[in-house]
Amino acid sequence: MNTDPSIPWRLSARVRGAGAAAAVAEALDAVCVAVAAFETSERGAEWQVDAYAATRALTPELEIRLALTAAATGGLLLDTSETRLARRDWLADNQLAFPPLRIGRFFVHGSHHGGSVPAGMIGLEIDAATAFGTGEHPSTRGCLLALHALAKRRRLRRLLDIGTGTGILAIAAAKCWHRPVLAGDTDPGSVLLARHNTRDNGVAALVRVRRALGYRDRAFAARFDLVFANILARPLMRMARDLSGRLEPGGRAVLSGLLRRQEAMVLSAHRGRRLALERRLVVDGWSTLVLRSGARRSG
Structure with missing residues (x-):
C-alpha cells in the first residue's frame, strides 16, 4: 500500500x-x-x-x-x-471523517487510528472501507449497547451472530466473554470481510464465520445463550420460529435492523414463539429489541 x-x-x-x-x-x-x-x-x-x-x-x-x-x-x-x-x-x-466511536464500553476505530484504546474500554478495529457494520449505523450502535448491558450481568457459553456483515458484533461478543462465537452471512463477500476483521482483532481462534442462510444452517444446530440478528424487519419475522428453536431456556436474542414503527409487527411474530420483550433501545429512530426465551423449550 x-x-x-x-x-x-x-x-x-x-x-x-x-x-x-x-x-x-x-x-x-x-x-x-x-x-x-x-x-x-x-x-x-x-x-x-x-x-x-x-x-x-x-x-x-x-x-x-x-x-x-x-x-x-x-x-x-x-x-x-x-x-x-x-x-x-x-x-x-x-x-477526520471516520473518528473513533465510543459505544458503551466499546471503542470502535479504523486501522488508521494512531492512539491507544482508552483504559477500561474494548477496542474494535473496523475500517471505514465498508460504511455498513462500522458502528456508524444506529442499528449497530443499538446492538453494541445491548451487548454492553448483557455483559455486565451474564456469563454466556454459546453465542451466534446471524447476518454478521463486517463481524463487528461477533468480535465484540468474543472480546467480552472470551467464548466461541458462530457467525453467518448469506453474502460471501461479507464472510470474507468478517474473517479478515476477526484476524485484525485477534479473535480468529474464537469466531467462526461461514456462509449461512439462517438459523437452519447445519452448523447452527445447537442451542445458544445469546443470538444476534441485525438484519431487517421482515426477515426477522419470517425467522421467528427458527429463532425460538435455537435459544436455550432463558436465553436472549438481540434483534435489530428495524425502524421504530416496525416494532409491533416484529414483536407479534416472536411473542407467539414464547419470546418476550425484555428491553428496547431506540437510536435515531432505529429499534433494537432484547427478547428472552421462555422457561419451556419450544420447537
Missing part, C-alpha cells in the same frame, strides 16, 4: 450489492492509501467505492479484477472512473 499522504488521485467504482462493495473495497485497499464505501440507493442495492492514491491506480487489469471480484460475490461492477485531485492530506481527511 502506498503511504504517501498527499493523494492527487481518486478512483471511484459504482457497484451493485453490499457484499460486492465490501469485496471491491478490500481489493482497492491493497493498492490505495484510503478507501471508503457509501450507499447510493435507499435499499442499499447500489454503492460507491472511493479509493485514494498518490499515482494513477486504475489500469485495465485492475478494472477486470474488480469486475471479477464483484461478480464472485453475486454483485456487479457498474462502472469505474478516476479523477485528479488537488494535493492535500487525504489520509488525514479520512481520519
Whole structure:
C-alpha cells in the first residue's frame, strides 16, 4: 500500500450489492492509501467505492479484477472512473471523517487510528472501507449497547451472530466473554470481510464465520445463550420460529435492523414463539429489541 499522504488521485467504482462493495473495497485497499464505501440507493442495492492514491491506480487489469471480484460475490461492477485531485492530506481527511466511536464500553476505530484504546474500554478495529457494520449505523450502535448491558450481568457459553456483515458484533461478543462465537452471512463477500476483521482483532481462534442462510444452517444446530440478528424487519419475522428453536431456556436474542414503527409487527411474530420483550433501545429512530426465551423449550 502506498503511504504517501498527499493523494492527487481518486478512483471511484459504482457497484451493485453490499457484499460486492465490501469485496471491491478490500481489493482497492491493497493498492490505495484510503478507501471508503457509501450507499447510493435507499435499499442499499447500489454503492460507491472511493479509493485514494498518490499515482494513477486504475489500469485495465485492475478494472477486470474488480469486475471479477464483484461478480464472485453475486454483485456487479457498474462502472469505474478516476479523477485528479488537488494535493492535500487525504489520509488525514479520512481520519477526520471516520473518528473513533465510543459505544458503551466499546471503542470502535479504523486501522488508521494512531492512539491507544482508552483504559477500561474494548477496542474494535473496523475500517471505514465498508460504511455498513462500522458502528456508524444506529442499528449497530443499538446492538453494541445491548451487548454492553448483557455483559455486565451474564456469563454466556454459546453465542451466534446471524447476518454478521463486517463481524463487528461477533468480535465484540468474543472480546467480552472470551467464548466461541458462530457467525453467518448469506453474502460471501461479507464472510470474507468478517474473517479478515476477526484476524485484525485477534479473535480468529474464537469466531467462526461461514456462509449461512439462517438459523437452519447445519452448523447452527445447537442451542445458544445469546443470538444476534441485525438484519431487517421482515426477515426477522419470517425467522421467528427458527429463532425460538435455537435459544436455550432463558436465553436472549438481540434483534435489530428495524425502524421504530416496525416494532409491533416484529414483536407479534416472536411473542407467539414464547419470546418476550425484555428491553428496547431506540437510536435515531432505529429499534433494537432484547427478547428472552421462555422457561419451556419450544420447537
